[in-house]
Amino acid sequence: MNRRTLIILLALAILIIAAVVGYAVTRPLAETASVGGAVSGPSNSSTPVGESAAPGARSGEYVDYSPTAVAAAQGVALLFFHASWCPSCRQIESEILDQGVPDGVTIIKVDYDSHQDLRQKYGVTIQTTFVKVDSSGNEIEKFVPYGGDLSLKLVLDTLT
16 A cells, blocks of 8 residues: 555545444433433433432433323422533433432423424424423423523523
């Protein structure tokens, strides 16, 4: 092989390695929730997040969206339009998983990319949108925490 071919192959190898490393660095945050079991799978079951203060006390829940999730929600129901590729979504989800959800609140994680029907229904144009809904799924209020106002506490203070 001549020198030019070696340089081109070396440059391609470096680009491929950089792409794989970049993907690996961003991917674990999205997979941690699924692998760790803190977020339920695509079934209709819900998984509580956080610990109850007293035995028998019900803590809030963080569940994946299903057609029955809103009706099954206990207390305040918040739809969280989440995208695995969105750093802001991952930041808020990390807070949810670390801090838990307060009693009387159910946060329902809606995949932003695969639920265009829900995005259209609630007028959601950006990921990280939270929509407070009643038990019939009617919108009560909508909030988008972005920029410096990016925290679960602010979302809960605004919508609950």
